[in-house]
Amino acid sequence: MGWSFGVVRWAKGKPIHACDVLVFKYDPAAHDVVEVDEAAYNTCKMPIGGGASHTSGHDRVVLRAGKSFFVCSLPGHCKNGMKIAITA
Incomplete structure (x- = not known):
């Protein structure tokens, strides 16, 4: 489906493990992917200095063990879902 609004529950029920690769596909002129902490994820407020930013439109992220949080940092996108x- 690609990186879009309403993907919050996409991972539910899927077996996800550390070292799995999460692929984000999107139009880089319209979106980005930023790895953030849980507070930024919950509030949709980007931390000072931001997080690891991905902007290619076809980003491959290797998941680490534990929780990982990703948002689109463009205005209104995170708050709109x-x-x-992801927990690996």
Whole structure:
């Protein structure tokens, strides 16, 4: 489906493990992917200095053990559901 609004529950029920590769596909002129902490994920407020930013439109992120949080940092996108939390 690609990186879009309403993907918050995409990971529910899927077996996800450390070292799995999460692929984000999107139009880089319209979106980005930023790895953030849980507070930024919950509030949709980007931390000072931001997080690891991905902007290619076809980003491959190797998941680490534990929780990972990703948001689109463009204004209004995160608050409208363009974010995802993954536990590996």
